[in-house]
Amino acid sequence: MSARVGHILVLIMFIQISITSSxxxxxxxxxxxxxxxxxxxxxxxxxxxxxxxxxxxxxxxxxxxxxxxxxxxxxxxxxxxxxxxxxxxxxxxxxxxxxxxxxxxxxxxxxxxxxxxxxxxxxxxxxxxxxxxxxxxxxxxxxxxxxxxxxxxxxxxxxxxxxxxxxxxDNQLTGTIPVSDGITPGLDMLTRTKHFHLGDNQLSGEIPLGLFNSNMTLFHLLFDHNRLTGEIPSTLGLVQSLEVVRLDSNSLSGDVPSNINNLTNVTEMYLSNNLLTGLIPNLTGMNRLNYLDLSNNSFSESDIPSWFSTLEALTTLKMHYTNLAGELPATLFSFPQLQNVDLSNNRINGSLDISPNPSRQLELVDLRTNRISDFRQRRQYTIGLILVDNPICMESGVTNAFCSLPTKTSAAYSTPWNNCTPPSCGSDLVASPNCQCAHPFVGLFSFKAPSFSTVTNATIYDSLHNLLMSFFKNASLPVDSLSLSNPSRNLEDYLVLRLQVFPSGQPNFNRTGIIGVAFALSNQSFKPAKTDFNTYTFNAENYNFFSDLETGVAKSNTSSTGIIIGSAIGGCVLVVLLVLAGMYALRQKGRAEKAVQHNQPFAQWDSTSASGSVPQLKGAKSFTFEELRKYTNNFSESSQIGAGGYGNVYKGSLPNGQLIAIKRARQGSTQGGLEFKTELELLSRVHHKNVVGLIGFCFDQGEQMLVYEFIVNGTLKDSLSGRSGIRLDWMRRLKIALGAARGLQYLHDLADPPIIHRDIKTNNILLDQRLVAKVADFGLSKPISDANRTHVTTQVKGTMGYMDPEYYMTQQLTEKSDVYSFGVVMLELITARNPIEKGRYIVREVKQMMDKNKELYNLHEILDPTIGLSNQLKGLEKFVDLSLRCVDEKGTQRPGMGEIVKELESIMTFVGLNPGSEPSSSAGYEGAGQDFSHPYSNDSLFAYSGGFLPPNLHPK
Known part of the structure; x- marks a missing residue:
């Protein structure tokens, strides 16, 4: 019997070993x-x-x-x-x-x-x-x-x-936020979860009332930059563990819940860029709050709330366009950590009294466009104070510094050298803070809720540097040093920092080292949550400088029997294996070559050969990274002239003195190499006096940059808003409209292949030194092939306010989509208003206000006052008629760009201008069913505000 049991045990062990081996x-x-x-x-x-x-x-x-x-x-x-x-x-x-x-x-x-x-x-x-x-x-x-x-x-x-x-x-998720209903689960069941990061998507519908409950232990709630509608649920006030709340850049409406001040642990709260109404929320008791942004909502006119004098932890207070009224308390400016106050475009009145002992950290107080009539200066302040467009600055003879817009201050920061002299490194090496030449691991930190607003405080970044170095050392990672640089706020109001991590003991990381550093950041092992920086994401660049060959040593079998048997079998099948291996190798080689061609299309570019991989460019020069770094003074902060979704824009100068604008892609927005090559080939074919010229490009050291001619007077948006200082009267606006129309007509009718711009707006129309209009920024453009001459079916992209609603709802892009956008630009030309401003859409505003039986169609109230006197606006009615035809909801009813050019020429002739006299300052002229809600309906004015924000060649 015992022998039988022993056999059974042996059998069980054998089965277990077999299972483990399997x-x-x-x-x-x-x-x-x-x-x-x-x-x-x-x-x-x-x-x-x-x-x-x-x-x-x-x-x-x-x-x-x-x-x-x-x-x-x-x-x-x-x-x-x-x-x-x-x-x-x-x-x-x-x-x-x-x-x-x-x-x-x-x-x-x-x-x-x-x-x-x-x-x-x-x-x-x-x-x-x-x-x-x-x-x-x-x-x-x-x-x-x-x-x-x-x-x-x-x-x-x-x-x-x-x-x-x-x-x-940062995906493209749609639909509503799921909650449980007794049958299906939902996010409300995640009571142990500390972080809900759902921002930068296309989520829609209301935030469900049942999403929040008192059992939750959430720290960070990030729902920003979506398409959420409806009211903020009152159940949010039940989650008293919350520390960060970001609901900004949605279409939320109604009153802010009265119990919002139950969230006494919240340190950062963003409710800006929504459609919130009612009274400004009562935040009494939220004494840990240090960053507050309620801007761009439709609150009822409210007196300065009493909690302005109680939130002593504040570093940042942003409440522009919130209908604030009354006189500001002097105590507001004495909060010890206060850095930035933006209460512009409100109805603040009376006398401004800044505390005699304001915060030592206070950098900016922006009170432009209010009703302040007096400023009590108790002493000489070094604060950046802006009182432009207040009664105090409208008195004759006023020359105070606070009555003009300040010049942009540099936000440059870079980790300092560590008591050494930086060496001169080779073109593909970078000097570390310890003055060693190496290939760093590079990426971008995006801090989504920092407690501070300034981007100039070196002490804060030094602290982060020390925390990171301590972390890497304690984790025994092969890091010699690191550098933080280029702090800035991106379009989502995230703080972005560039990180370079340098290897220890050698110029390159091996794969194991890179994996360790990258995993520490992707896995959130590094936690700055107890510092000023709070939650973050990290996006790394590809690292192509591995030093190790990672060769393995094959195991040898010491059994002579195995060798004999293996040799015998090998001799029988050797030929078959060789044939199969050869076929496999050829197949793998083809796949590898295809992958390389897609991701590195210039890898075999020899400018002296006719290789098929060479981009077919017409006149665009290839620049090295070192050349462009030299032309921009190492991409210095003083050279930066703008920023957009694509990256930063820098002003530079070629050796021959020609000024250039360099659009440098940031990590995370970079296109694939093949797409970048395709865009270059498209742009190099575009040559017209009303289109910004492409001079060249850089595809070197992992960089993607486009080099354009520099346009001195910036964007049309700058001039309409008054930022450029250029006054545009009616005649100048007519010439600008005609120039931009001619540029678009060229793209539609004469470019090869024809091009749909897809992002026409006043930020993408530039003005040269003679105010000649030039269409710019082809980051979203689509070529029109013979096969899709009628339309291109594509993912919806563009800028809300200018976007064709027909394209938005059908995803079918046509030339008439550009026509719609141009019609909005025409209305912006006469009103100088943003397409969507305080929840009101310019097209609807014009249509509702106009009366064709009255002078100037009864549009006096919304016309830009700087456009000229009423008796000088000859032809304006014809201009309005044309613009409204352009923004017809049906694309088939809109005119083509050729017809628009002819009508604008007719208007110019009607007012006594020569439509052919527009001066040219640039050489080269070719040719004489898905379920979408309407993007501009009353309940979805900002339905696309969280979507793709295209790059701009010049600053907004």
Whole structure:
């Protein structure tokens, strides 16, 4: 009997060993599947060794099972295959910062039952987020931000009861925020989650009342830059653990809940750029609040609230366009940490009294366009005070500095040298703060809710530098030094900082070092939450300077029997294997060449040859990075003249003295190499006196830059707003309209191929030294091929207010979409108003106010006062008629650009101007059913305000 039991035990052990061996083999098979699916895997994956004992880079095992795959920032290219679901012991999966990873996220991800960290930051995954992700019951970190995911948020995420960090921001998610209903789960069930990061998407509908409850332990609620509507739910006041609330840049309406001041732990609150009404909220008791932005809402006229004198932790107070009225208390300016006060465009009146002992940190007080009649100066202040457009500045003879707009101050910062002399490094090396030449790991920090507004305080950045260095040292990462530089606020009002991390002991990182540094940042291991910086995301650039070859040593079999048997079998199949290997090698070579061509289209560019990979450019010069760095004084802050969604714009000077504007892509907005090459080929064919000329480009050292002719008088928006100091009378505006129309007509009718601009607006019409209009910025342009001559079906992109509603609703882009945008520009020319201002749309305003039976169509109230006297506005009615034809809701009813040019020429002749006399200052002239809500309906004026904001060639 005992012998039988012993046999059974042996059998059980044999079965267990067999199962373990089978599971181990399944991991190996799955890793082989990943290797075949991806280009750019580490070389150590090719040595034939056991992944768990052979040192495969990025692979960690426990008991011979794969438990982590961390390959962040290693240059992977390809999809994520369903074989990933075979790693049933996997705990951590981080593939962040591999922009070559594309395709949808497989449903098999839901098989990873032991996964705690799923981190796919900054890749190019798209399609819907699979609902199977709700099966990952142990998941704590879910970071899918900065991809291209579409569709709705899976309700199944509500099943992740252990989730700590949820970040789905910076995608293209749509639909409503899911909440539970007793049958399906929802985000309200995530009572342990500390972070809801859902900003920079296209989420719509109301924020559900049931989303929040008193059991939640949320720290950060980031819903900014979406399309959310309806009221802020009163249940928000139940989540008293909240520290950061960002609901800005949506279309939220109604009163702010009266219990909002229950959130006494909140330090940053952004409710700006919505449609909120009612009284300004009562924030009494929110004594930890240090950053508050309620700007651009439609609150009822309210007296200065009493809590202005009680929130002593404030560093930043922004409430422009909020209908504030009354006299400001002097105590407001004495808060010890106060840095920035922006109460412009309100109805503040009486006498301004700044405390005799204002905050030492106070940098700016912007009170322009109010009703302040007196300023009590108790002493000489060094504060940047702006009182432009107040009665105090309208008295004759007033020359006070505060009655003019201040010049832009430099926000330059860079980590200082560490008591050494910086060396002269080679063109592909960078000097570290320790004065060592190396290839740094580079990326951008985006701090989404810093507690401060200034970007000039070096002490703050020095503190962050020290925290980062301590963190890297304590984590035993191979970091010698790091540099922080170029602090700025982007379009989403995030603080952006450039980080360079330098390797220790050698000029290059190896893959293991890069993975360690990247994982520390993607996994939020570095936590500055207890400092001024709060929550962040990090987006890294590709690192192409690995120093190690990662060669593995193949295992040898010491068994002579094995050698003999292996030799015999090998001799039988050698020819077959050689043939198969050759076929496989050719196939892999073709795939690799195709991948390289797509991502590095200039890799084989020899300007002396006729290689097919050479961009077919007409007159555009290729600049090196070093050349452009020299022309812009190392891209200094003083050279920066603007910024947009694409990146920064710098003014430079060529050796021959010609001024240039350089548009430098920022990391995260960079196009793929093939798309950049295609855009260059398109722009190099555009030559017209009313179109900004492309001089050249840079595709060097991972940089993408476009070099344009410099246009001295900036944007039409600058002149209409008064920022440029140029007065545009009626005759000048007619000439500008005609010039811009001629530029657009050229793009539509004479360019080869014809081009739809897709982003016509006053920010993209520039004025040269003779006020000749030039159409600029082709970042969203679409060429029209013969196959799609009638329309191009494409994802909706553009700028809200100028966008064709027909295109918005059908996704069918036509030349008439540009015509609609141009019609809005024409109305902006006569009113100098923003297309959407305080919830009012310029097209609707003109239509409702106009009366054709009265002089100037009864538009006196909304005409720009600087346009001229009424008796000087001959032809204005014809101009208005033409503009309203351009903004007809049906594209078929709008005129073409050729017809618009003829009518504008007719108007100019009617008023006594020669339409052919426009001076030219530039050479070269060619030729004499989806469910979308209407973007400009009353309930969705800002429906697209959180969407794509295209780049501008010049500052706004």
């Amino acid at each position: 599971q181990k083999n399944s991991d190996l098979v799955a890793l082989q599947a990943l290797k075949h699916a991806w280009q750019g895997t580490p070389l150590s994956w090719n040595d034939g060794s056991d992944p768990c004992t052979g040192g495969w880079v990025g692979i960690t095992c426990t008991n011979s099972r794969v438990t982590s795959i961390i390959l962040s920032s290693t240059g992977l290219i390809g999809p994520l295959p369903g074989d990933i679901g075979e790693f049933t012991e996997l705990v951590v999966l981080d593939l962040s910062y591999n922009t070559g990873l594309t395709g949808s996220l497989t449903e098999a991800i839901g098989n990873l039952a032991k996964l705690t960290n799923l981190i796919l930051v900054g890749c190019k995954f798209n399609g819907p987020i699979p609902s199977s992700i709700g099966n990952l019951e142990r998941l704590r970190y879910l970071s899918l931000n900065s991809n291209g995911f579409t569709g709705s948020i899976p309700a199944s995420i509500g099943m992740l009861k252990n989730l700590y960090w949820l970040d789905l921001s």
